[in-house]
Amino acid sequence: MALPIYYSPFEKGWHYTYRVICAAILVFLVAPIFVIVPLSFNALPYFTFSPEMLSLDPAGYSTQWYREFFTEESWQHAVRNSFVIAIFATLISTLLGTLAALGLSRSQMPFKAAFMALLISPMIVPLIISAAGMYFFYTRIGIASTHLGVILAHAALGTPFVVITVTATLTNFDHSLTRAAASLGASPTETFFKVTVPLILPGVVSGALFAFITSFDEVVVVLFVGSVEQRTIPWKMFSGIREEIRPTILAVATLLVCVSILLLTVLELLRRRNERLHGPASS
Amino acid sequence: MTPGSVEVIRTADGMPLGLSLQRTLLRSRLRALLLVIPLLAFLTVTFVLPILDMLYRSVDNRIVASVLPHTTVAIQAWDSKSTELPDEPVFEALVMDIQAAYEQKTLGRVGRRLNYEKPGMSSLFRKTGRQAKRITEAPFKEQLLGVDKRWHDTSVWQLIHRESGALTGSYFLASSDLRLDDQGEIALQPEPRRIYVSLFYRTLWMSLLITVLCLILGYPVSYLLASLPARTSNLLMILVLLPFWTSLLVRTTSWIALLQTQGVLNDLLVFVGLISDDARLQMMYNKIGTIVAMTHILLPFMILPLYSVMKTIPTSYMQAARSLGASPLTAFVRVYMPNTVPGIGAGCILVFILAIGYYITPALVGGRTGTFVSNFIAVHISETLNWGLAAALGVILLALVLVLYLIYDKIVGVSNMKLG
Numbered sequence: 001m002a003l004p005i006y007y008s009p010f011e012k013g014w015h016y017t018y019r020v021i022c023a024a025i026l027v028f029l030v031a032p033i034f035v036i037v038p039l040s041f042n043a044l045p046y047f048t049f050s051p052e053m054l055s056l057d058p059a060g061y062s063t064q065w066y067r068e069f070f071t072e073e074s075w076q077h078a079v080r081n082s083f084v085i086a087i088f089a090t091l092i093s094t095l096l097g098t099l100a101a102l103g104l105s106r107s108q109m110p111f112k113a114a115f116m117a118l119l120i121s122p123m124i125v126p127l128i129i130s131a132a133g134m135y136f137f138y139t140r141i142g143i144a145s146t147h148l149g150v151i152l153a154h155a156a157l158g159t160p161f162v163v164i165t166v167t168a169t170l171t172n173f174d175h176s177l178t179r180a181a182a183s184l185g186a187s188p189t190e191t192f193f194k195v196t197v198p199l200i201l202p203g204v205v206s207g208a209l210f211a212f213i214t215s216f217d218e219v220v221v222v223l224f225v226g227s228v229e230q231r232t233i234p235w236k237m238f239s240g241i242r243e244e245i246r247p248t249i250l251a252v253a254t255l256l257v258c259v260s261i262l263l264l265t266v267l268e269l270l271r272r273r274n275e276r277l278h279g280p281a282s283s
Numbered sequence: 284m285t286p287g288s289v290e291v292i293r294t295a296d297g298m299p300l301g302l303s304l305q306r307t308l309l310r311s312r313l314r315a316l317l318l319v320i321p322l323l324a325f326l327t328v329t330f331v332l333p334i335l336d337m338l339y340r341s342v343d344n345r346i347v348a349s350v351l352p353h354t355t356v357a358i359q360a361w362d363s364k365s366t367e368l369p370d371e372p373v374f375e376a377l378v379m380d381i382q383a384a385y386e387q388k389t390l391g392r393v394g395r396r397l398n399y400e401k402p403g404m405s406s407l408f409r410k411t412g413r414q415a416k417r418i419t420e421a422p423f424k425e426q427l428l429g430v431d432k433r434w435h436d437t438s439v440w441q442l443i444h445r446e447s448g449a450l451t452g453s454y455f456l457a458s459s460d461l462r463l464d465d466q467g468e469i470a471l472q473p474e475p476r477r478i479y480v481s482l483f484y485r486t487l488w489m490s491l492l493i494t495v496l497c498l499i500l501g502y503p504v505s506y507l508l509a510s511l512p513a514r515t516s517n518l519l520m521i522l523v524l525l526p527f528w529t530s531l532l533v534r535t536t537s538w539i540a541l542l543q544t545q546g547v548l549n550d551l552l553v554f555v556g557l558i559s560d561d562a563r564l565q566m567m568y569n570k571i572g573t574i575v576a577m578t579h580i581l582l583p584f585m586i587l588p589l590y591s592v593m594k595t596i597p598t599s600y601m602q603a604a605r606s607l608g609a610s611p612l613t614a615f616v617r618v619y620m621p622n623t624v625p626g627i628g629a630g631c632i633l634v635f636i637l638a639i640g641y642y643i644t645p646a647l648v649g650g651r652t653g654t655f656v657s658n659f660i661a662v663h664i665s666e667t668l669n670w671g672l673a674a675a676l677g678v679i680l681l682a683l684v685l686v687l688y689l690i691y692d693k694i695v696g697v698s699n700m701k702l703g
Contacts, residue, residue, distance in 0.1 A: 100321070264521065
């Protein structure tokens with residue numbers, strides 16, 4: 001962006017200072033995430049750069065922590081658990097959340113605001129409180145320390161994201177399309193699957209991604225509701241940091257950063273598709 | 284058509300139109316409700332009932348009455364204000380109850396419960412439990428008094444009398460550093476047990492500080508993002524969204540690597556020569572660690588709402604102010620900033636709500652002085668097993684969050700919440 005020619009020297013100075021400040025803040029946001037990438041290739045079991053690493057000596061680098069992650073059974077167990085729990089939780093919360101969003105965005109929905117506030121609350125209530133309550137209650141009904149318990153808990157935490165994203169898609173939804181389909185002889189089911197679903201799909205997919213990452217990243221509820229059998233990647237990382245810090249955690253963290261870059265790309269593509277179809281979003 | 288009456292308009296099948304419309308509306312209302320009900324039922328079981336369970340546990344006191352069923356009934360006849368010990372029947376009931384509870388191994392639970400109120404109760408019950416089986420016939424009073432001299436103390440009996448009901452407020456008193464003294468009056472906890480008020484206070488001021496830091500760091504970046512052309516701002520937005528999408532534990536791990544005494548930042552400072560190798564800074568396992576790491580983690584939650592509000596402010600406002608003679612600073616402070624207040628409000632409340640309930644980051648980098656209420660709730664659940672106190676602390680925290688949530692709903696409207 002070119003500077004307006006009428007700017008005074010002071011304004012020009014401030015303009016560049018301001019840019020430097022913003023750059024510094026953006027570095028603060030991103031740098032900590034990328035610091036761990038080189039650290040995860042450390043040949044020594046420390047969380048900092050060794051002199052060999054700084055002099056770019058190949059002997060200072062090693063992939064042993066990645067090997068450890070991919071070969072050690074307890075980590076592989078955690079990976080399997082994380083995916084199983086996150087996938088099932090996402091399925092449940094996407095299905096129930098989408099249905100609820102469809103109901104909530106109908107104009108005849110009674111007590112809309114109250115329902116919305118209730119359905120969003122799992123996102124607002126501090127995790128430790130949800131986790132404590134779930135631990136007490138799930139123990140009572142006998143599903144604590146089971147995969148089912150953790151999946152149900154994560155599904156509950158993921159639903160608000162699906163409700164929010166699908167409701168947002170539905171606010172731009174042109175209801176005359178479904179009426180048109182009906183008047184052309186489509187049954188309600190046909191209308192739903194051939195007209196409504198393709199249109200709200202971006203919202204459903206991004207809601208599902210949110211729900212997936214919520215479960216995949218969640219640790220407080222797993223710590224309380226689950227046991228060793230349900231340990232997930234974050235569970236392993238949390239107990240690893242507390243007990244013995246090993247760079248394996250940094251290797252896992254680097255892999256997780258790759259996962260989040262992947263997710264971010266998918267979401268960005270969805271956003272662009274949406275923009276192409278509906279014009280720039282209002283916010 | 285009779286004169287004076289209005290003809291009722293009917294639908295094709297002969298039903299009055301008004302009635303038909305009403306039925307259709309009712310049907311579509313039910314249909315809308317039907318779509319929401321599965322999720323509502325699901326959340327009730329998996330989320331709402333657990334929260335209610337916790338609310339109940341914060342006042343639940345059935346343990347005393349269920350382990351000592353005869354005593355809690357018999358002791359009602361005793362005047363708890365008197366300085367006399369209860370009569371023989373109460374002692375007989377207590378001996379019966381203790382013998383039965385010792386057999387069923389439930390005595391430890393009531394001992395632990397009463398120990399929260401009065402130190403020493405746990406050992407008293409354990410000792411009495413071991414010896415009570417020798418007491419088989421009257422006089423019970425004399426023999427029990429012989430087992431342990433603490434049974435002479437009327438305050439022990441007053442405690443049992445006080446806690447014999449099904450509900451108790453003592454967990455809430457304990458979470459406000461209060462207790463009921465021997466006379467049943469509300470009094471301060473003894474000095475070393477007075478920790479929760481300062482804990483809540485610390486949680487609040489640290490959350491507030493984190494919120495302010497997020498605002499100071501987030502405002503300029505949001506302004507930059509909102510004023511740049513879409514192509515550039517979308518690219519920079521990725522720098523904000525990447526941390527947002529990165530695992531919380533990854534970000535906390537990074538800060539551990541950076542802040543440790545043997546970590547990257549200290550190494551860098553030593554290398555540059557700002558500090559000497561034996562005077563490395565302690566930036567972790569204290570308040571600084573929690574504040575720095577949480578500011579980083581919550582910053583995107585401030586930037587996103589600020590950005591979405593700033594995007595909607597037309598650039599012509601600033602141009603108009605400038606052309607009317609305002610200096611750049613005046614134009615910014617008097618015209619631009621007031622327009623961003625909704626974004627500031629939304630971002631601050633969101634960050635504050637998230638901050639006061641945080642558990643993971645304070646637990647990992649907070650050490651002993653940088654922990655929050657959440658961490659104490661966790662300790663009481665998994666280590667001290669004082670679930671009632673954990674629940675009471677949780678209820679207070681929940682109440683705080685709900686008040687803020689209502690304010691947020693008023694400012695932003697929950698239905699307008701946007702993600703990413």
